[in-house]
Amino acid sequence: MASKQQAADQQSLFTDDLFYFILRLRKSRIRSVAERVRRMYPDESPERQARRLIASTSAISFAAGGLVHAPAAVPGFGIVYEGLGFVAGASILTRMHLYLVLEIALLFGKDIDQSERVKELVAVLAACAAGAAAPVAVALTLNPAFAVPAGALAATAVTQAIGESAIRRYKRATAPEAAPVPAPARG
Secondary structure, three states: OHHHHHHHHEOOHHHHHHHHHHOOOOHHHHHHHHHHHHHHOOOOOHHHHHHHHHHHHHHHHHHHHHHHHHHHHOOOOHHHHHHHHHHHHHHHHHHHHHHHHHHHHHHOOOOOOEOHHHHHHHHHHHHHHHHHHHHHHHHHHOOHHHHHHHHHHHHHHHHHHHHHHHHHHHHHHHOOOOOOOOOOOOO
């Protein structure tokens, strides 16, 4: 019975292959980053360590989000190059956010091989798709020069939202059970 439960708790081989081959998700890298943060800041709480990861990832998101839309500022053929850059940039940002969530999970003592992580990663994919809509809308409707700052700010906002959401989820999951509140005395 225990082996059935253990097998049910593990991600399927298909899921592992999908994350590795399609999204280039490397769990060994994720584990090494989380361990490095723990070594660098041993006296900090998992929440504070996670915020350090979010800050680092946000800086990269800001740069990547702006660079993805920079070709739109070139009159004429800029939109074509922006489309190509958008696909590549969206892939990089998505992968970066997946890593961030799994790194935060490790900081809070979660097993990144559990099937529960799959739902969390699907939520990250949805958030990345929603975050991509804002700069695309700006690029299509306004002056293309606005696409660069909109892309940078949108990517940063998505990173921070994903990171903070992961902290809330894992913090809540590791919080000790609250003591029951006694019913008021009837009088």
